Amino acid sequence: MLELLFLIFCFLLVLLPLSIFLGKFISTHFNNDPNKIRSKLEKILDTIEKPIFKVCGVNSGEEMTARKYFLSLFWSNVLLSAICFIILYFQNDLPYKGVVAWQLDVPLIFHILSSLITNTCQTHHIPEIHLTSLSNYFVMPLLMFYSSASGLSTGIVFMRALTQNKIGNAYVDVIKSMTRILFPICFVITIIFVLLGMPNTLTTSISYETLDNVKQTILLGPVASFEAIKLFGENGLSCFNANSAHPFENPSYLSNFLQLLCISTVPTAFIVTLGYWLKNHKQSMIILSILFFVLIFEFTVTAAFELKGNPIINNLIKQNSANWTGKDTRLGIIGSSVFEAAKSNLSGSANASIESFHPIASALALFNLSNQSIFGVQGFGTVFTINFILYTAFFIGLMLGKTPEIFGKRIEKNEIILSSMLLLINPFLVLIGIAVTLYLYPCNTGDLYENIHYYTQVFFEFASGTASNGSGLEGLRDNTPYWNLSLAIVMFLARYGAMASMIFLGGSFAHKPIVPPSITTFRTDTIMFAIIFLMMSIMSTILVYFPFIILGPLTEIFMSR
Amino acid sequence: MTALRVCLISIIFTCLYVFSTVLISCIIMHNQANGSFIKTNNKIIGSKFIGQEFTSNKYFHGRPSLNxxxxxxxxxxxxxxxxxxxxxxxxxxLKxxxxxxxxxxLITESASGLDPHITYNGAILQIDRIAQSRGIAKEELLKLINKNAKPHIFGIFGEKIVHVLELNISLDNVKM
Incomplete structure (x- = not known):
């Protein structure tokens, strides 16, 4: 437990300065105020970007409506998927094949594209078998960059509309978030990762004879550059089947720690940005402390159950040992548990098999996937957090008998409809998905435990698909046309449904004047508000999902007693 | 039309990104960037990060692996x-x-199926078998393990681990 304590301490110690720096950077560079004073760096970057905007035909001064902003993002995402569809379909005829040449079937391509462009990165394919090196190391990063940039833009436009009454231009935001955030930072991360031992080469494989005279073939590629965007963009797709557990994707304990930092920097920075734009740092500190409180609680619970070990195995070996099933030795019990607890909130890249964890880990993960507001996925998570703040402010307003308002803006009918849509899209898709799947493909074994575990797997699959997370209980054999098509549709609807509600919600706030706080305003930057916010966020998730979480992982725990 | 151009620009960016990182890392850190291979007598026998299967009795064994x-x-x-x-x-x-x-x-599968390490205790437990098949004194083997063991990072982080391949290479180098 001492290790956990120090790990959390180091994590916060490094993360906070980094994210405050990045948050400040975002708040100045994505500020659309024409009267702002531009720094030297910004002027240089502006001159670099000017030709890019010109080539793309983007008028950088143009202010879009919410509708146009959403449609621009949506169509550019669809268009990029269409381009990548062609590349993936004809991957056998293209150069840089590597060791495999597999003709992908159309449902699988739909699933791959849908999961990548929606930033979900659920993996039904096995990268080593199904994808050529070109598709794996060029097409996948491309989609990850673009989906991550779309997520960033959605978060930024929502916060900008809420605090500055401006919407901005979708293409400008996407290009800026690529040139100013994603590419430079990923470049630095790649170099650090290579230093720690990740390969980064165009060679595709090397064969040799091992010490014990077995022939071994090692697959290689530009792994480090892939990893950088996978983690910093919070995508979580793997270039090897084992994801971040593969020694090339996660060579040491230190690299594991860095990956943890990578996935949590942007969501933390976004909340700092919100503080800068509201000119109220207390607000962002209060939100951050609540989110970190939940995150650290989850770290502790997961790690405690893993350290206790598996009673069945401990019985076999007649001693107390931690639960090593599905964990790599170099990452250790604590390193694996902390990453596993963080990934269901943040990214979806796994460094251990969550299926072999104590079921409490799955239960927590399902809670996080349903809630989505504890940091959450790139850009979207912050909007979900603010959405819960909006809800809390609304309920408090109603209870006190005042006009409900958030950050000085009135909450009216239109906003509540959109924000309820945001809350209800996920349960709608998840629960209907589970019902249809269990009806069509019930578990065929008579064993009760296997039945319940199958239910947990199905639930997890849909929850991670709709939450743009993409982790999964991989024991489910999910590379079938049914799973591929159904999840492709679910992920697509969840992502763009949420994106539309977020942007329209922002757009509807953008036209409202900011009322300066008076003495009767219920302030949102107090500890009191923070506690109510936490309760609201937990309660609303529990209200929707608790029966279903009880049926799955919690029953597994009680059954085995 | 703008959407198409933005897509094309991002394709160009991604290619530039991948090629430039590969170029830089292959120039600065040639060994790491190409998979950190371990060579004996100028012949590649493994990578520092990828585990190998050992089945013969004279070697330390790694963790069980699905594939x-x-x-x-x-x-x-x-x-x-x-x-x-x-x-x-x-x-x-366990058998x-x-x-x-x-x-x-030692008896559970790792996450990657390629885990190059075992715990220090796991190595100690295999001493008897190797001492028997190689005819090396147990104290000698213990010394070897201690030499190869990586302690906890800063005394707290991670486990006390042994790299199986490196341990076996140094085992081969012991003069009988």
């Missing part, structure tokens, strides 16, 4: 925590060792 340390598919069996399969698999792996008092690390 026997083949790189074609990495990953593990994903046994659920309370499942019968996990118990059966563990019992099966290899003579005593039941063994480190859980």
């Amino acid at each position: 026997h340390y083949k790189n074609d598919i990495s990953g593990n069996s994903n046994f659920p925590f309370y499942s019968k399969e996990l118990t059966e698999n563990t019992l099966n792996n 290899k060792y003579r005593s039941n008092a063994i480190d859980a690390n």
Whole structure:
């Protein structure tokens, strides 16, 4: 437990300065105020970007409506998927094949594209078998960059509309978030990762004879550059089947720690940005402390159950040992548990098999996937957090008998409809998905435990698909046309449904004047508000999902007693 | 039309990104960027990060792996925590060792199926077998393990681990 304590301490110690720096950077560079004073760096970057905007035909001064902003993002995402569809379909005829040449079937391509462009990165394919090196190391990063940039833009436009009454231009935001955030930072991360031992080469494989005279073939590629965007963009797709557990994707304990930092920097920075734009740092500190409180609680619970070990195995070996099933030795019990607890909130890249964890880990993960507001996925998570703040402010307003308002803006009918849509899209898709799947493909074994575990797997699959997370209980054999098509549709609807509600919600706030706080305003930057916010966020998730979480992982725990 | 151009620009950016990082890392850190291979007598015998399967009695063994340390598919069996399969698999792996008092690390699958390390205790437990098949004194082997063991990072982080391949290479170098 001492290790956990120090790990959390180091994590916060490094993360906070980094994210405050990045948050400040975002708040100045994505500020659309024409009267702002531009720094030297910004002027240089502006001159670099000017030709890019010109080539793309983007008028950088143009202010879009919410509708146009959403449609621009949506169509550019669809268009990029269409381009990548062609590349993936004809991957056998293209150069840089590597060791495999597999003709992908159309449902699988739909699933791959849908999961990548929606930033979900659920993996039904096995990268080593199904994808050529070109598709794996060029097409996948491309989609990850673009989906991550779309997520960033959605978060930024929502916060900008809420605090500055401006919407901005979708293409400008996407290009800026690529040139100013994603590419430079990923470049630095790649170099650090290579230093720690990740390969980064165009060679595709090397064969040799091992010490014990077995022939071994090692697959290689530009792994480090892939990893950088996978983690910093919070995508979580793997270039090897084992994801971040593969020694090339996660060579040491230190690299594991860095990956943890990578996935949590942007969501933390976004909340700092919100503080800068509201000119109220207390607000962002209060939100951050609540989110970190939940995150650290989850770290502790997961790690405690893993350290206790598996009673069945401990019985076999007649001693107390931690639960090593599905964990790599170099990452250790604590390193694996902390990453596993963080990934269901943040990214979806796994460094251990969550299926072999104590079921409490799955239960927590399902809670996080349903809630989505504890940091959450790139850009979207912050909007979900603010959405819960909006809800809390609304309920408090109603209870006190005042006009409900958030950050000085009135909450009216239109906003509540959109924000309820945001809350209800996920349960709608998840629960209907589970019902249809269990009806069509019930578990065929008579064993009760296997039945319940199958239910947990199905639930997890849909929850991670709709939450743009993409982790999964991989024991489910999910590379079938049914799973591929159904999840492709679910992920697509969840992502763009949420994106539309977020942007329209922002757009509807953008036209409202900011009322300066008076003495009767219920302030949102107090500890009191923070506690109510936490309760609201937990309660609303529990209200929707608790029966279903009880049926799955919690029953597994009680059954085995 | 703008959307198409933005897509094309991002394709160009991504290609530039991948090629430039590969170029820089291959120039600055040639060994790491190409997979950190370990060579003896100018022949590649393994990578520093990828585990190998050892079956003969004269070597230290790694952890069980679903695909026997083949790189074609990495990953593990994903046994659920309370499942019968996990118990059966563990019992099966336990058969290899003579005593039941063994480190859980040695008889359970790793996450990647390519885990290059075992715990320090796991290495100690294998001393008897290797001493018998090689005819080396147990104290000698213990010294060897201690030499190869990596302690906790800063005394707290991670486990005390041994790299199986490096340990076996140094085992081969011991003069009998």
